[in-house]
Amino acid sequence: MTTPPPDSPAPRYEPLRGLALWGEEEKAAALEVLESRSLFRYYGPAPLHRVDAFEERFAALAGAPHAVAVSSGTAALTCALIGLGIPEGAEVIVPAATFLGCVNAVVAARGVPVFADIDESLTLDPTAWEHLVTDRTFAVMPVHLHQAAADLDPVLAVQLERLPPMLRRLRDIARTVRADLADLGLRWRPLPDEEGSGGDLTLLLDDRMAARRLVTALTAAGVPAGTLYQGRLVHQNPAVRTGRTPWGTGWQAPGRLRASEAILGRSVTVGLGAAMTDDDVAHLAKSLRAAVTGAPGE
Template sequence: MSEGPGTRYETWRALALWGEEEEAAALEVIRSRSLFRYYGPDLRHRTEAFEAAFSDVAGVAHTVAVSSGTAALTAAMIGLGIPPGAEVIVPAVTFVGSVGAVVAARGVPVFAEVDDSLTLDPASLEERITERTWGVMPVHLANVAADMGPITQVARRHGLRVIEDAAQAAGVGYRGRPVGGLGDAGAFSFQLDKNITAGEGGAVTVTDADVYDRVARYQDQGGQFTTSKGATRGTADSPPFIGTNLRMTELTAAILSAQLPRLVPMCRRLRDVARQVRAETADLPVRWRRLPDEDGSGGDLTLFLGSRLEARGFVADLNAAGIPAHTLYQGQPVTANRAVREGRTPWGVEWQRPPRLRTSEGLLGRSVTIGLGAAMTDEDVDALVTAFRKAHPRQERSETPT
């Protein structure tokens, strides 16, 4: 990494490691002329193979490959049997797709605070539960698992379904188990900046066979194609229903399959980089984001500054030194989105304006995330540490961010 303003290393993860394996996998499918997962002149069954391989990575019995992370969340809730109008508790700090999936499943989002892990606060979760609450959607944000122990304890105590939004956390673990298999269902994204990517794509992970069957049917026109051309799926006990098309293509599955062997080693390398940076700046008064399970993290460097202004200044100084840094979601919780704030869906206004979640706003606005890339060299890491030490405000502040 050369020094100077405007010079920076790339923060791509899976994309930085792309090479001949992806090219060969894509070319094989293209030459087969069989891009649809169920038939073609020379079908290679790459989607089916990807589902089996991803189940092994996620530690679950079943995976359903779908078209996006939002599709995965929607299909997961449909598979779990969400009733119309049921409430799903969502953390205030997340991508709008989490909310969009609840809406697509005809549920109603209810927003809870995050804590200093920037993931769902279990205490706030319990405060938001009403007689209308059906489920909770913990979000494993920026390659850090939510604190699933206390979250699932609250959920089980109240009989709630747990849908893990693991869109940003493929390969991440929590207390020795992969995310996506800790709740009733998990949902992953394979969009361009994710840990494995085909530009788009998603996966639903489940253990229960009946939930798997409903997810598989829902994303596949209700089961029209699951048993090949013309057949339908269902029994007298579980009759067919109308679904939609959220299927993954053979080309997407082939490209993703080429990356799976690199996923866990890449997360391990980025986790080691993050630990090195924290260790080499340990003499500074840095308030790092709390990691509910550092050993399972996929590599995160997020810290809290004293104010929004100070956070913006730190980002600017790092960027000027060639270090990619930003404040997540521009420092705005998902409730700052106008459509979310006003409850506007394709079917009209479905909920009242949510209250201000000031703890989440304060933490997010004062946070700074430093991007880590899968192709970072040791020189890049050294330059990051040097720039960090030079730019970080050194004055002492209170120990607990508010």
């Protein structure tokens, strides 16, 4: 809302929406929590479990099986992106007119915002974002702006129905490559549920040096490959290694988890894409065979 100049007359009402209805009932509810001295949902001398009750009621109102309350809309978007598994550097298409928190959420989730035009509804133009979709696109984030919902039908019709064939294609690629290289006796990452995976090609080598050599050979052949997290376990990350959260809670740093270090360090994951052609798949299989056997590739 634009701030009026200093000499403007006072507004006849404050467009505060929900806050405009704040009355004695809301004051009493807030005071009840304060007086309980249990300001956090999980602990305190007398937790009232108000957040739990709110989540249950909101879930019922929205017709959802569950709801999770967070601190802000920005936090909700960040949680959603991370919960959906956004890879680092993936792109998220957002409308050019939206609250800054939408972009902040993408950045906080280590994504890259891509901006699309709006239409006269002030929400995402359904015809203006399709050309922005690339193989790096992870999500489209329509924003419901100022009490008006964005038109979701075109968005759900471009991506949702494409998900099952995309997953089938990725799984087919993985199966094809593994079958093509079956004679090499390679050790693949075991998958508890083949049909529940998103398509995966991860090899387990004899040691870290073998994994590095394979990554180097595949990269030289134009095949995206790497060792997950560069072979570093989560507690070896500097943000975790200090053994203390930003708010001061400490924990005992674990010792060497040598089994996990060995498994992760000797793993090599090969990137797959749903848009890969049969020629791409054949090149991948040939490149893998050449890199593993040391034979010159074709």
